[in-house]
Amino acid sequence: MKHFLQFVALGFCATTMPAAAQDYTPDAPLCIAPANPGGGWDLTCRSVARLLSEFDLTENTMQVRNMPGAGGGVAFAYTVGQQADNSDLVVAASGGTTLLLSRGELPDLEYTDVRWIGAIGADFPVIAVREDSEFDTLDSLLERLREDPRSVVLGGGSAVGGTDHIRPLQLARAGGVEDVANLRYISFEAGTAVTELLGGRSHVFTAGISEIAGQFEAGAVRILAVMAPERLDGAYSEIPTARELGYDVVAPNWRGFYAPAGMSDAAYDYWTNALLTIEASDEWAQVRQQNGLAPLRMVGEEFNTYVTEEVEVFREFSRELGLME
Amino acid sequence: MTDRLLGAFLLLVGIAYAVATSFIQVGFTSDTLGPRAVPYLLGFVLILLSAALILRPARPVVIEWPRGAVLLSLGLAVGSFILYALAIEPLGFVISTILQVGFLSLLFGARPLPALIGAVLTTAALYGLFNFLLGLRLPGGLVFGG
Amino acid sequence: MLALLGSGFEYVFRPENLLLVFLGCFIGTMIGMLPGLGGSNAVAILLPLVFAVQLEPAAALILFAGIYYGSEYGNSISAILLNIPGTSGAVATTFDGYPMARNGKAGAALAMSAVASFTGGTISVVGLMLLAPQLAKWALHFGPAEYFVLIIFALTMVAALTQGDLVKGLIAGILGLMVSTVGLDPAGTSARFTFGSMKLYDGIDFVVVMIGLFAVGEVLLALERSRARVELVEFVTKARISFAEIRGAMGTMVRSSVLGFGIGALPGAGATIASFLGYTLEKSISKDRDSFGKGNIRGVAAPESANNSAANGAFVPLLTLGVPGSATTAVVLVALVGLNVTPGPLLIQNHPDVFWGLIASMYVGNLMLLALNLPLVGLFVRMLMIPQWCLMPAVIVISFIAIYAINNSAFDLLLISGIGVVGYLMRKFGFPIAPAVLGLVLGHLMEVNLRQALALSDGDWGILFASPITAVLWVLVALGLMAPLFPHLRRKLRAGRG
Structure with a gap:
């Protein structure tokens, strides 16, 4: 638990990574929004698609595909099962995704079956x-x-x-x-x-x-x-934070992305850098504000570790609530 | 008689539904009712209603069932729906839709040439409508790139 | 207030905004006509475009309001002409609209629908303008217990709606309720009847069921008729609607509009309940009940005024509380937030331009829809003259593609094929379809609210009878259950006297 909190804190303090040289650019970038048009995931995909083009990070405009079902489970199963080697694909996700995965409700699927790219905004409870x-x-x-x-x-x-x-x-x-x-x-x-x-x-x-x-x-x-x-x-x-009132709970309902496990390292670097560029921009700040999201930046390996911690927290409470073995 | 057979079938549906309800997993933090209460109630009511259907005095209901060629064409239509559902992703919208519209037109008694022309025109119109005007993603299939 | 309304009108009457109203009505009508697609799809489809061109919030709302009205009207077109309602809000319109079309009075039915929609829209806009804040406060008294009893009341309409075999009507209603239990249960913890398949996890979309039962089932029947060479008396007369008919339906339209607005203002209840209730109310107070279901023009006027009025009523919780009251307003909410307007109690105060612009555009949109569609009635009616071999395959393909586009799932297409066969068999066996749809639409809501109510009371069933609102609703439930007995009673009374 403590470790998890430290980790969140780290995420907020992390300084911008130096932009690596781009040796990979997706050919047919695709963002899957695991919900119907108009929802939070859909907006995340569409905003990022727009900004990728605006910042010339992609040659071809990123397509957005809606794939609702099972609270994101359908898109997750599709990514793991049928797109495992697609380096051009990212999928919008949030705390709800890790919760779903933590319970083991998706048969034979684990949160480790994908690569977690990063979170670039949060709605705080x-x-x-x-x-x-x-x-x-x-x-x-x-x-x-x-x-x-x-x-x-x-x-x-x-x-x-x-x-x-x-x-x-x-x-x-x-x-x-x-x-x-x-x-x-x-x-x-x-x-x-x-x-x-x-x-x-x-x-x-x-x-x-x-x-x-x-x-x-x-x-x-x-x-x-x-x-x-x-x-x-x-x-x-x-509004006081829970932490300053003496209850050390920091729990962002983050908005971010994961990608297929078979994505190449070069592609992974490309996507993490792209997210960092977008996160730091004024345009993204505007998108965040319009969607009632607060700033949050956890990208790359640190995000991967955060997801691991979050899954543990969810598992602990799910067990106490009798929702899983 | 028809109603009684139907009642018997629905009775079985009600029983099967109630049995399936008993297999629903219940977590211990569940609320007062839990996930099983409402399905049990519904299954019970269906069983009562189908019993009513079986036990009430027979009514002279005349249902004209399709036979012969009519039944065959209905079967073919339903078969084509299923094929269409299965083929739309691999074959893509254009090809599968032309085939489906053309086949159904023939079933509805069109002559082959008008059916073909109708199928191509309908498909083109719908492609324009859905793809360009509504911006919905249609399956491209193997031919038009997936 | 008049000054604010005036500035609202001034805003709408700018040429570019008038164009938006027109476009909205037109696009909405076209999309609404397609089976399976309704206002929420149309708004969602246009959402990215609105963001892309950075439309002003007020202008975006104007466009959406137009789409909303247009699609409500468009739904009634296919309901009347083909017996295929585009959304559940138009199911009640088929009861008398389709028989009217079969009697050669399609033109009159469509015109009635347009006039009724206009009346419903207009009355509800006045309501929205004058009563929104008060209504919102009233709606806050509606908790899960009250909703539950309201839904029970709506379900009793199954009995009143069923013509002929009551047992079969009730069975259809129960089957609809049973289908609604498939998927994750309302508490979100147990998967029910999914047989381990992730595809059933979210339940069966009621649009899929509706399209299967109505569109696919109807096409199969049409195929049987055409193969068996059963010639339908298919004639299109130039029968226009007469002023006498409109005047005769005036009371119906006003009652249904007021009813629809009140129900629409309750978050979640919406156009379906409103249209069924409006229809049932008119049928039960009518002197010639027996003509309902056989092409009574008031049977078209009632659901059409009620569903349009409810569509506007759904803006009450959105604009005053920031809570969407329907699928379409949920998408509008996203649009508002995206355009930097926070929906909530302060919206009317902080963004008067948005609120009054919307009110003005609703007036204008209603009028535009009437002006646009009355002249087009003749054109729509000609759809009936398209040969079956050309029309029916198109209905199938449009339904399939619309369903596919909503969820991107070929599995849903297999589902509608199967449900279509069920719809065909239900018709053959003499089961009414409407109770099944009603059960399906209301089943989830019923269970959600019952379980929430009992959770709020920590297990005490007394909560279902505790408030004055529940008491009134229970009385209505009792009346609703007795409604089918009224004709018998009346007949007995008459026999006793004679």
Whole structure:
């Protein structure tokens, strides 16, 4: 656990790598978005495709292909099974992808079956309550969770055992709650988690900050903590991080890419460098802002290691929740 | 009589569904109902309804079933749908669609030449519509590069 | 407010924005006509383009609103002419629209649909303008328990909708519900009925089922008829809609529009429930119930006003809470965020140009759609004159390609082939198709909300009866269940008197 956190910290402190000489350029670059058009993965692919062309990093425009199914599992199986040697292919991914892989729900597929390229933005999970809630601080919430764990309803957008469920449990664990499996989490569909909080039926909102931004600006909700390494920019700068409140949980819901395992090293270098170039650009900063994403840069080997750590965390909590052996 | 046979078939479907429900994995953090409750209820209701279908007084229902050449052409049509589904990726949109439209036109009683012309024109129009106007990715297949 | 609305109109009446409204309506109508594709697909398809040309947020919304209306109307065209609804919101339109077309009154049905859509659109825009914030507050009282009872109420309509064999109608509804349980369960932890296949993990897309049952099933029936040389009485009269008919349906359109708007404003409920409810309401209060399902023009007016009105109602939660109320508004949400507008309680305050521009464009879009489509009715009707051997293969191929394009999956094509056979057999055995679609669309929502409600109450079933809203809805459920008995009662009363 500690190691994992150090690793995240490292990711944020890493300085830009020197751009290596380009001895590989993809001929038919392709980005698979494992969802329907319009979703987060689709936007990640399309934005990167546009910026690759704008920065002349590709000769031919990167194509975007939508391949929805099984929360990204269909695209993963396709990549491993049928595109294992394609050096021109990257696939959009996020924390949901590693979660899926950590449970072993995809038959015979492991997170090690692909090469992890990098993450270049993140939506950080928050602990938010309605503006008239009895919980003024994260401490008061955690105290209640310790004393009467069944009296608080946590609501998020992801499934039971999904990221919106596991992140607050990590925080509760750090806050001294013993039996985290006893906490009540309700899986609402995207968006409903917000209305259920406003309607007063759920007490705590646990999904990413981007989903509740409008309500926060309007003062309808209070954000008790954000699970980011340091405070976010702009209007969010008043929100304390969980870490500064004394609960060392940093948990980015990252947006990034993986590639087929058989990708050549030259191609891998090309893609990591391309991501670094894009991440450092003003254009990407704009894309991030438009999608409610905060800055994050974990590219190459460090990202690979981070994914390994994240899978371990997910496995630990999935076991406690009885979702896997 | 037809209704009773159908009722018996649906009864089996209901039972099979309920049995399959009992194999659904349940994690211990599951909510009050869990993943099995609703399927059990549905299977139970289907069993009741199909029993009603079997036990109620017979109704004079006349269903004219297709026979002979009509049945054959229906079978061929369904067969062509399946072939189309299997061929669209390897053969690509253009070739498989021309074949499918042409074949169906013949089944619907068109003469060969109009069927062929119709198939080519339909395919061209749809290719333009989906590929250029809607920007949807059509399978290219072996001929037009995959 | 009038000044703001005025500036909104000023914005829409710029030539380039008028062009966008026109384009939106036109593209939407064309895409909506294709089986399997609806407004959300059209918006999603155009999304990258909107980002690429960096359209202003207000302009993008104008385009999307036009597409939305257009596709709702386009769906009704294939529903009326071919008995193939493009989306589930148009299923109820087939009940009387297709019989009308069979009676040679396709033109009147299409014109009624256009007028009803216009009425629904207009009434709901006024509602959106005046009531959005209040409605949003009301919608917040709708928790999982309330939704669950609402869905139970909607399911009781199966009984009311079924003509003839009630048992078969109920079986069709149950089969639809059963198909909805395939895939990952609502809590997201157990895979059900997937038989280990990843392809079934997300469940069976209801578009796939709908296209299979309606489009493929209908083509198989048409093939049988053409081979067996059963000549259909296929004649197209120049029968136009009369003002008397429109006036006669006025009450229907207003009632359905108000109903549709209220339901559309609830996130997640949407156009399908609205159109079925609108249809059932009109049928149950009508004096000549028996003519419904045989080509009653009010049976077209009701679902068409209701689904358009609900489509607008879905903008209420989007614009006031930042929560999308339907698949299309979900894509619009992405577009808004991408264009640097944060949807939420402050949207109307911070981006008045977006809100009032949208309202104005909805007015204009509605009018444009009417002006565009009434003259085209004659052209659409001619589709019926295309020989079967040319039309039916095209219907199959369009359906297959649309389904393929949505999920990029050849597996879905095998599914619609199989489901098409089921659709054919259901018709032969005298099972109604609509209850199956209703069950499929509502099944997942029903289970999700039931389980969320019980999770909120920590297992106490009392939550399903606790609030005033649930109480009112349970009364409606009881009335809905008794509805099929009303004619009997009436007959008995009459017999007793006579």
